[in-house]
Amino acid sequence: MKFAKLLFIALAFYIIFSLPIWGSVTLKYDNNSVSIGSFSGNPSILLSLHEIADYCGIDFLWNAPNEQIILSRDGKNVRLMLNNQYALANGTELVPLSSFPSVLQGAFVLQPNDTVLVLSKIFPFKTVSYDEQTSTIAITSEEKSESTQNAFIRDRSTDSSSAFYEGSDLPGNFNLKTVVIDPGHGGHDAGANRNRVYEKDIVLDISKKLAELLKSNTKLKVVLTRSTDVFIPLSQRTSIANRYPADSTLFICIHCNASRSKVGGHGTETYVFDLEATDAEARALASRENEGESMDLTMILSHCYHTGTEPYSLDIARRVQRSLTTKLGFDDRGVRRAPFYVLAGTKMPAILVEVAYLSNTEEREKLQSESFRQKTAEALYDAIIGFQDAVNKSLAKAKPN
Template identity: 35%
Template structure:
């Protein structure tokens, strides 16, 4: 199984770039966690992070983690500063493998497809530099500069949870494409508005939901050799959307509703 190392830049005593009360180290950790979660939830892959909390990690320690664990790919997450705007990616400016070049192409295009037009993010291009983390890693590596913390428009996006979610997922998807990771069977958050041994009771519940404009269906399942009829009032990839439907069903005084992730 492929191993991806995600490196949230800075941390601990090293805040990175700062704008008012906002610190690069906090944004990089948020984005890295979204990348990790997306990869683990959707692909057969192992993911390691150089830090999972606000701790100080040296540059050499970051690359040691990747090298000593024989990672297949290394992705370092950063936030830019200096008054510009937009998103850019970096690989080492020395000799690199064709895999490194191709991975940058794929990840860069995937991220810009996700955030470019939707959020009006400027594409600053695919670049090369002599950064420690892309030079000293012994596997294909990339460093991503995710907007500018000291530009108000970019900072507003970084403060937007939906943007962080979309950005993290896009980076994860780009890595998955670049490494040709095999996808897990899709899972959904299913809102179960009752589970019945008697089919007629399930049909009554289904009809009640439909009369209140909540589409539902009956799913027959076997549990410990017993047949049950579940009334499913929606299936969502987003937990937030499932919780909204759960609340909607509860307003109909249905107390035996719950969310099932499968």
């Protein structure tokens, strides 16, 4: 009886002291100010992002199943995830927070300093600050210096093939030991098809030929995500690749393209990962190849942790693109960027090749020929050997003795 009473008191204390207490914080947005609610938290108060977003005209999207919110305004956006100490700004920039976003009484809450960080990504040309003394968050239109503004414009000049790396810009922290080859589609998923020619068969054959070349001519470990006509979910393809160390494995995903109309389209494309696609066509292609599998924030964040792999992905992409176009004679559609699931989910340098168009009669007929597929595999092989060479040189340069 006495124990029950003690337990009751302890419970009552627990409930009272774990309840957040509302306080108030001033939010200044341009020349207006409003009082917003705050929760008591440790070590600092917590603010409801929804309330702030409402007041500042920021769209607030709460994706409950993925436990994430997306704040967006004027083409800028920030994604936050519950219990994840990183936010993702504009799809490419990882923003470390000082605390975990959480939910209190149905509100998505953040500490003031993290709130300032998030708001500054939404308003890159405004000044966002928090004054602890007066409990005031201020978003003002003070002009930022030109150089700060330019910092928000991403340099994409490295995408052009003329800025070819030739290995010279490789940081020297990657050593090629394993190649994971991922033939697209398989089983009930035939991929693109025209005149009973199926993408899944063409890419499997090219992949197996490439694997054979690598096995018989190099000491590299070679892994195929599938070697038969089976369906493998995209998540399984990435987890097969991720069994191997990110700092010594290369992931090459092989596909064939098709125009959305019955005929047409032409040329070779090689892709590296980016949330922002090169153009609408690249975006449409990625969503087609992603087969409806959506990327969650965790996956994108995990990719962003490995952005150090991008110089390598770009290097191999350019070599593959150059090798395929010069040796096979297809039109050079360039190295492009798009949010492919398999590229986001793999932790190592990773590319996706669209060898040619199955919807183009001439290109399809070439791909149907065994000797042409062998030639394709050889072109891919040459690119990998060139890449390995560049990697070895960058390693030697990183360790001068």
